[in-house]
Amino acid sequence: MGMAALLSPDEVAGALAELDGWSGDTREIRRTLDAPSFPAAIRLVVEVAKVAEDADHHPDIDIRWRTVTFALSTHSEGGVTAKDTALARRIDELAEAHASS
Numbered sequence: 873m874g875m876a877a878l879l880s881p882d883e884v885a886g887a888l889a890e891l892d893g894w895s896g897d898t899r900e901i902r903r904t905l906d907a908p909s910f911p912a913a914i915r916l917v918v919e920v921a922k923v924a925e926d927a928d929h930h931p932d933i934d935i936r937w938r939t940v941t942f943a944l945s946t947h948s949e950g951g952v953t954a955k956d957t958a959l960a961r962r963i964d965e966l967a968e969a970h971a972s973s
C-alpha cells in the first residue's frame with residue numbers, strides 16, 4: 873500500500889478542469905507542450921526532472937524535437953493521486969517560465 877489514495881473519477885475531472893492543457897482519466901493525466909526550440913524543450917525537461925526527484929515522484933516523458941508530453945500517474949497505486957495533480961501544477965509553472973504552450 874502506498875501513501876497516496878487514488879482519486880475518484882469526479883476528483884480527476886475536477887482537477888482537470890483547473891489544469892490548463894491537461895487531459896486524461898483516473899489512470900493517467902497528460903499534457904503536451906511545444907517549447908520554442910529543442911534546447912528549450914530539454915531545459916524544461918531538466919527543470920521538471922529536478923522537481924520530480926525532489927518529490928520522489930517521476931513523470932513519464934516523451935520528447936519529440938521541441939514537443940514534450942508529460943504523463944503522470946502514481947505507479948504504486950495504479951492510477952492518479954494528489955501527487956500527480958500537484959506535479960502537474962509544478963510542470964505548468966515551469967512551462968510558463970519556459971514560454972511553452
Ligand SMILES: C[C@H](O)[C@H](O)[C@H]1CNC2=NC(N)=NC(=O)C2=N1
Pocket residue numbers: 928929930931944945946947948949
Ligand atoms: C521508492 C520510491 O518512492 C518509488 O519507487 C517512487 C518513485 N517515483 C515514482 N513515480 C511515480 N510516478 N509513481 C510511483 O509510484 C513512484 N514511486
